[in-house]
Amino acid sequence: MIDTFVIPLLKILIVLFAGVLPAVTYMVLLERKVIAWAQSRLGPMRVGPYGVLQPVADAIKLILKEDITPTKADRWVFTAAPIISMVPALIVYAVIPFGPTVNLFGRPVSLYITDVNVGLLYVVSVASVGVYGIILAGYASNSKFPLLASLRASAQLISYEVAVTLTLVSVILMTGTLSMVGIVNAQYNAHVWLAFVQPVAFVIFFIGSLAETNRAPFDLPEAEQELTGGFHTEYSGMRFALFFLAEYANMIVVSSVATTLFWGGWLRPFPNIAMLHFLDVLPSWMWFLLKSFVFLYVFIWVRATLPRYRYDQLMRLGWKVLIPLAIANLLVTGIVKVMLL
Amino acid sequence: MAQAIAFYTLAAFILGFAVLVVTTKDTVHSVLFLVLDFLFVAALYVLLNAPFLAVIQVLVYAGGIVVLYLFVVMLVNLKRPPEAHRDPHRLTKIGFGLSAAVLVELGAIVVSGYMKTSPVVAAATETMPVTGNTEQVGWLLYTSYLIPFEIASMLLLVAMIGAIVLAKREL
Numbered sequence: 001m002i003d004t005f006v007i008p009l010l011k012i013l014i015v016l017f018a019g020v021l022p023a024v025t026y027m028v029l030l031e032r033k034v035i036a037w038a039q040s041r042l043g044p045m046r047v048g049p050y051g052v053l054q055p056v057a058d059a060i061k062l063i064l065k066e067d068i069t070p071t072k073a074d075r076w077v078f079t080a081a082p083i084i085s086m087v088p089a090l091i092v093y094a095v096i097p098f099g100p101t102v103n104l105f106g107r108p109v110s111l112y113i114t115d116v117n118v119g120l121l122y123v124v125s126v127a128s129v130g131v132y133g134i135i136l137a138g139y140a141s142n143s144k145f146p147l148l149a150s151l152r153a154s155a156q157l158i159s160y161e162v163a164v165t166l167t168l169v170s171v172i173l174m175t176g177t178l179s180m181v182g183i184v185n186a187q188y189n190a191h192v193w194l195a196f197v198q199p200v201a202f203v204i205f206f207i208g209s210l211a212e213t214n215r216a217p218f219d220l221p222e223a224e225q226e227l228t229g230g231f232h233t234e235y236s237g238m239r240f241a242l243f244f245l246a247e248y249a250n251m252i253v254v255s256s257v258a259t260t261l262f263w264g265g266w267l268r269p270f271p272n273i274a275m276l277h278f279l280d281v282l283p284s285w286m287w288f289l290l291k292s293f294v295f296l297y298v299f300i301w302v303r304a305t306l307p308r309y310r311y312d313q314l315m316r317l318g319w320k321v322l323i324p325l326a327i328a329n330l331l332v333t334g335i336v337k338v339m340l341l
Numbered sequence: 342m343a344q345a346i347a348f349y350t351l352a353a354f355i356l357g358f359a360v361l362v363v364t365t366k367d368t369v370h371s372v373l374f375l376v377l378d379f380l381f382v383a384a385l386y387v388l389l390n391a392p393f394l395a396v397i398q399v400l401v402y403a404g405g406i407v408v409l410y411l412f413v414v415m416l417v418n419l420k421r422p423p424e425a426h427r428d429p430h431r432l433t434k435i436g437f438g439l440s441a442a443v444l445v446e447l448g449a450i451v452v453s454g455y456m457k458t459s460p461v462v463a464a465a466t467e468t469m470p471v472t473g474n475t476e477q478v479g480w481l482l483y484t485s486y487l488i489p490f491e492i493a494s495m496l497l498l499v500a501m502i503g504a505i506v507l508a509k510r511e512l
Contacts, residue, residue, distance in 0.1 A: 077369065117474055121396040128404025132376065135408065139369060139415050147415075154408060178475055 011113050015093050020249060025055040027248045031300050038304035065237035070141060073234065077140035082235065082242035085133020088126045089249035095119040096256045097181045099266040099284040111266070111285055112181065119180040120172065123257055124165055127212065131157045133246065134221065134231050141234035150231040152311065153221035157212055159318040164208035166326035167201040170333040171261050174198060184265035191272050195262040200329045202262045204322050209254035211318070213247060216303035220311055255295035256288075263291050347388055354381045368414045372407060379403040393475045 029044065029051065036043030044051030069078055099111030116122060131154050138150020172178060174194060175186035187193055195202045211218040222230035232243045259265060266284035270276050282290075309317070358378040365371040379402045386395035471480050482490045 074367075074369070077373070116392060118392045118396045121393070121400065125396050125400035125404055128400055128408075131404070131408055132411075135411055135415070136373075139411075151412075151415075154412065158405075158408060 007109065008113060012094075015098075015113060016090065020090065020093060020252065023252055024245050024248045025059065027251065027296065028058065028244070029055050030296070031303075034297070034300045035304045038301075059241070062241040063238055067237040067239065068234075070143065070234050072142045074140040074142065077136050078234075079239075081133050081137035081140055082239045082246070083133075084136060085130055085246040086242045086249070088130035088133075089246045089253060092123055092126050092253045093256075095122055095180050096253075097184060097260060097265055098288050100181075100184075102284070115179055115181045118178050120168060120178045120183070120261075123180075123253075124161075124168065127250075127253075128161060130246075130250070133243070137235070137243070138231040141231075143234050145227045145229070146231045146233045149221045149227045149233075153214060153231060156214075156218065156220065156314060156318075159315065160208045160211040160218075160322070163204055163318060163322040163326045164212065166323065166330055167198075167205045167208070168261070170198055170201045170326075170330045173330070173333050173337055180260055180265075183261060184267065187264045188267055188271055193262065193264040193267075198262070198329070198333070200325065201333075202258075204326050204329070205258060205262065207317075207322065209258065210299070210302065211314070213250045213254055213299075215247075215251065215299055217306040217309050218314055219303075219308060220314060251296060251299055252292070255292040255299070258295055259288060259291040265291075344388065348385070351381055351385050351388065355385070369411070372410050372414055375410070376403050376407050379407065391474060393478050 032054070033043040033051070044054040047053040047057045069075060094113045095116060097112035097115070101108050101110040103109070134153045134157070135150050138146040138148075138153070141147070171183065171194060174190075174197060175183045177183060177186060183194075190197075210216075214221050221227075227233070232240055235243060264271070266288040268276070268279045268282070268284070268287050355378055358374045358381065361374040362371050362378060365374060379398060383395040383398040383403070386392070386398060471477055
């Protein structure tokens with residue numbers, strides 16, 4: 001009874017309310033701060049010391065704002081779209097392993113919500129459902145800029161999804177399993193993180209995930225100069241906040257997936273070398289969070305550094321560079337795997 | 342018992358959404374009901390202990406194909422209600438005949454499924470050298486069902502080349 005219902009429920013509550021939601025709100029502050037520092041500014045400084053309470057102030061402002069639905073909007077779809085884009089970003093955490101099974105209060109507790117056989121496919125399929133939030137927001141607003149932005153966004157997501165999924169196939173070839181925990185264990189047994197075996201796959205995955213989360217330099221769906229703000233132009237208040245939070249939740253998801261697949265998940269550096277056992281002072285989940293944080297920082301860094309792509313450049317990069325490269329990488333991986341191993 | 346309740350609930354939702362798909366006036370809404378329908382079918386696969394099939398159902402149908410439907414529906418403006426005039430090319434009688442034939446065929450399949458073991462059941466009960474849902478699907482596809490699998494991929498290739506040729510007249 002306790003093992004089947006209480007513990008999973010507790011884990012879900014902890015991951016959502018102690019993990020994802022604070023992380024998402026503070027990602028917003030981190031982004032503003034890092035970009036400010038990159039541009040020799042201070043960023044938010046007024047609310048609390050060094051602006052640490054800024055997310056709270058933002059949340060209160062967004063909740064108190066008037067919630068506007070345009071007259072000609074498709075009311076049902078307009079209401080559902082922010083929810084549809086938020087939910088997939090949250091349910092992916094069900095399969096992300098934050099750590100191995102540890103002993104907690106005298107009983108073994110696994111530091112992941114569940115470990116399904118098809119974990120990686122689950123992540124991909126849930127992410128593919130997330131596209132609906134963007135398409136429907138643009139459609140339901142019944143306004144031309146959101147519609148244009150949502151068409152752009154969905155074309156971009158569909159194109160880059162192909163490349164990203166192909167790189168995941170080469171990961172599966174190397175590890176021989178679809179389970180997220182199994183992939184980390186395979187890296188432990190292989191004595192090497194997959195990023196060093198599959199550098200091409202990792203680079204394609206990283207570029208693809210920048211595009212899939214609509215982040216700079218691929219943030220065309222939100223290009224203010226051309227589209228006044230993107231698919232969420234007509235949204236206000238809490239509904240707008242949901243889109244905003246979904247984007248950050250998705251960033252955290254792709255960082256965690258990248259960490260799990262390519263950078264050894266919860267494993268410390270060189271987990272098989274006994275000399276480095278002193279590194280175990282940090283528990284496994286801390287290593288996981290550290291690695292994910294590096295990715296999140298790089299996301300912000302890229303945004304502060306690179307200019308936006310043009311739409312045709314974006315499509316050319318996706319279809320003519322990344323997808324052929326991913327297919328070639330998959331072929332080479334398969335051949336090497338059959339010939340050598 | 343619990344499984345039967347879950348099955349009939351899911352089946353009710355699937356049929357209900359399927360009816361909504363064909364009766365809703367707004368085309369975009371009807372596509373959305375189709376997505377919901379696919380998601381419930383995926384839940385049905387989970388109930389049948391086929392997680393791989395469930396995830397592929399979401400990935401390919403709900404997340405892939407219907408997005409393209411939605412594109413088409415959004416780009417061609419179908420918002421006006423269908424006119425009340427009678428379509429002179431509508432082949433009502435032939436349509437009825439064909440659907441009756443399909444119904445009889447489906448009934449025959451269901452009845453014959455009770456009579457003898459179908460090849461699918463036979464394949465599922467045969468011992469396989471691999472464990473795990475994904476591995477077993479892969480094993481069956483590359484042994485017993487290799488030729489249908491290859492023909493299906495051939496068909497997809499033909500469709501893809503056909504689409505490219507149609508879209509791009511001067512190659």
